[in-house]
Amino acid sequence: MDVKAHPRKDRASLLQGYEIDEQEIRRRKQFLQFDETDETRLTSINELAMQYADVVIEDFYKHLMSFDETRSFFSDPQLLERVKNAQKRYFLRLTKGNYDSEYVENRLKIGAAHERISLPIKSYLAMYNFYLRAVAGRVFDAYKHDPGRALDIFLSLTKLTFFDMGLAIDTYVSSRERTIGDQQEAIRELSTPVLPFRPGILLLPIVGLIDSYRASQLTEQLLRAIRDNRAKYVLVDITGVPYVDSRVASHLVQTVEAARLMGAKAIVSGVSPEIALTMVAIGADLGRVETVGDMQSGIERAEQLSGYRMVRIDKDDQADEQGG
Amino acid sequence: MLVPILKQEHCLIASIQGELSDAELLTLRDQLVAQVRQHRSRGVVIDVTVLDLMDSFAARTLRSIAQMTRLLGAQTVIAGIQPEVAISMVQLGLTLDHAIIALDLEDGLAILRSRGARENDAGHQP
Amino acid sequence: MMPATSHEAAMPLSSDVDVLKARQHGKELASSLRFSTSELTIIATAISEIARNTVLYAKDGWMELRLIQKGNRRGLLVIAEDGGPGIADLSLAMQDGYTTSRGLGIGLPGAKRLMDEFEIESEVGKGTTITMKKWER
Numbered sequence: 001m002d003v004k005a006h007p008r009k010d011r012a013s014l015l016q017g018y019e020i021d022e023q024e025i026r027r028r029k030q031f032l033q034f035d036e037t038d039e040t041r042l043t044s045i046n047e048l049a050m051q052y053a054d055v056v057i058e059d060f061y062k063h064l065m066s067f068d069e070t071r072s073f074f075s076d077p078q079l080l081e082r083v084k085n086a087q088k089r090y091f092l093r094l095t096k097g098n099y100d101s102e103y104v105e106n107r108l109k110i111g112a113a114h115e116r117i118s119l120p121i122k123s124y125l126a127m128y129n130f131y132l133r134a135v136a137g138r139v140f141d142a143y144k145h146d147p148g149r150a151l152d153i154f155l156s157l158t159k160l161t162f163f164d165m166g167l168a169i170d171t172y173v174s175s176r177e178r179t180i181g182d183q184q185e186a187i188r189e190l191s192t193p194v195l196p197f198r199p200g201i202l203l204l205p206i207v208g209l210i211d212s213y214r215a216s217q218l219t220e221q222l223l224r225a226i227r228d229n230r231a232k233y234v235l236v237d238i239t240g241v242p243y244v245d246s247r248v249a250s251h252l253v254q255t256v257e258a259a260r261l262m263g264a265k266a267i268v269s270g271v272s273p274e275i276a277l278t279m280v281a282i283g284a285d286l287g288r289v290e291t292v293g294d295m296q297s298g299i300e301r302a303e304q305l306s307g308y309r310m311v312r313i314d315k316d317d318q319a320d321e322q323g324g
Numbered sequence: 325m326l327v328p329i330l331k332q333e334h335c336l337i338a339s340i341q342g343e344l345s346d347a348e349l350l351t352l353r354d355q356l357v358a359q360v361r362q363h364r365s366r367g368v369v370i371d372v373t374v375l376d377l378m379d380s381f382a383a384r385t386l387r388s389i390a391q392m393t394r395l396l397g398a399q400t401v402i403a404g405i406q407p408e409v410a411i412s413m414v415q416l417g418l419t420l421d422h423a424i425i426a427l428d429l430e431d432g433l434a435i436l437r438s439r440g441a442r443e444n445d446a447g448h449q450p
Numbered sequence: 451m452m453p454a455t456s457h458e459a460a461m462p463l464s465s466d467v468d469v470l471k472a473r474q475h476g477k478e479l480a481s482s483l484r485f486s487t488s489e490l491t492i493i494a495t496a497i498s499e500i501a502r503n504t505v506l507y508a509k510d511g512w513m514e515l516r517l518i519q520k521g522n523r524r525g526l527l528v529i530a531e532d533g534g535p536g537i538a539d540l541s542l543a544m545q546d547g548y549t550t551s552r553g554l555g556i557g558l559p560g561a562k563r564l565m566d567e568f569e570i571e572s573e574v575g576k577g578t579t580i581t582m583k584k585w586e587r
Contacts, residue, residue: 216488223410258410262427288419345466408490412492415492415563417559
């Protein structure tokens with residue numbers, strides 16, 4: 001693979017984070033039909049761009065500042081100055097050629113920075129549109145004598161901005177995906193406690209929908225708890241599970257069997273009529289799973305099996321009744 | 325790897341020390357059966373705590389140990405299957421249906437004691 | 451049948467000790483990916499089943515273990531190949547409970563259940579190739 005110049009470690013890891021390598025960059029350009037001709041056209045207007053950069057950027061921020069939505073991002077004048085400078089460099093970079101991995105890294109960084117300050121993606125896209133319009137007018141003006149040439153240049157610029165937009169959207173999407181992943185992980189960890197109920201008895205109340213990923217997480221969690229607590233009995237209560245599909249039902253049966261292989265007996269409580277219907281419909285081998293109606297019966301069953309006996313201490317009423 | 329077999333009262337304890345090849349598993353089977361016969365043991369605990377994998381051959385060998393020792397009058401308990409191993413076994417389709425299974429060695433010995441006790445009780449009944 | 455493995459990179463499958471080595475190697479290789487400890491055990495178990503199948507029925511076989519990538523997903527590729535007698539009835543061999551030797555008769559169908567992808571090709575008198583894949587979630 002052709003790795004350019006001095007690949008700094010963080011660049012490699014940034015590109016890797018978005019899973020964009022040299023090959024992927026090539027593929028994206030091919031898909032946009034962006035080639036050397038486009039590069040040459042773009043670099044040919046670099047001087048023109050330098051000439052107009054300040055005006056374009058000034059107009060651009062005037063436009064941004066005229067909307068409440070975008071103004072709020074640039075309330076600090078110092079920040080605004082910094083951003084303007086960065087924006088000018090960014091704008092000029094469009095016509096400097098060498099759209100390589102360094103270019104891509106730079107675009108990803110800018111995208112990530114905007115994502116971090118939560119600039120909406122619609123504003124981000126509108127910015128590209130603003131540039132395209134600003135440049136279009138000036139290019140057609142400069143090439144009045146050759147409108148065909150002006151159109152070619154403009155189309156090359158369109159390709160490059162769409163290339164950039166693709167990268168920017170990637171940074172947004174991948175950041176959202178990360179957030180969603182983290183939240184799912186947090187929910188998973190919070191959602192199902194394995195509770196030591198009495199010595200040798202564990203309680204696993206499951207609340208909410210179970211997908212097959214959560215189901216396998218639950219199984220692992222339960223089996224580790226069996227080992228760590230030396231539990232002989234486990235009550236899995238599914239009262240709080242609204243819906244069980246065939247995959248989850250068979251997973252439940254597997255969990256009960258895995259618990260048995262570890263030396264523990266699992267009892268399932270809170271099977272609703274709907275869930276019972278699913279289990280029968282998929283032919284889940286219910287003979288291998290002991291089920292009870294509600295959690296209370298489940299607890300009583302587990303206690304009975306492990307040799308506990310519950311006695312109500314109530315001196316007055318019951319003693320009298322029995323005596324009488 | 326050789327599996328040490330300890331004798332404790334009427335029981336034999338085989339603690340597996342590491343991964344076993346098929347040949348080593350068969351050696352374990354033969355040794356256990358020979359020792360049950362020799363010591364007239366009433367129970368066997370096979371401690372598999374350190375095994376990080378149980379495939380169909382291992383499961384079949386354990387099953388045949390249990391069947392053979394039962395014919396010689398001893399109950400076999402499998403103890404210490406780890407969570408990951410249990411999950412893999414179930415997905416593979418190994419449920420060790422007729423085996424007695426314990427949490428660990430201690431639980432295994434307790435199960436054998438209580439089963440022995442129950443059988444003795446039954447024997448005393450008219 | 452086209453050889454699917456390059457024999458220099460592959461490990462031999464000719465004895466029960468090779469079965470141990472294959473599953474240990476598979477587990478090590480897979481642990482460089484994002485697999486849970488249960489998934490690592492599941493992978494090693496599947497490797498054990500098909501490696502033993504090769505050793506039992508074909509004597510001299512090979513196994514190749516390799517990391518693979520499809521789009522953003524990474525995975526482990528397991529290929530077991532032999533030049534043994536082959537399997538006459540593949541659908542029968544993939545049935546639970548069917549066995550001609552010392553297995554429980556769940557080796558091949560069991561391995562299929564454990565992995566994400568499973569393919570078997572066999573020609574009587576030529577040999578058998580089993581290809582399995584497990585992908586990161």
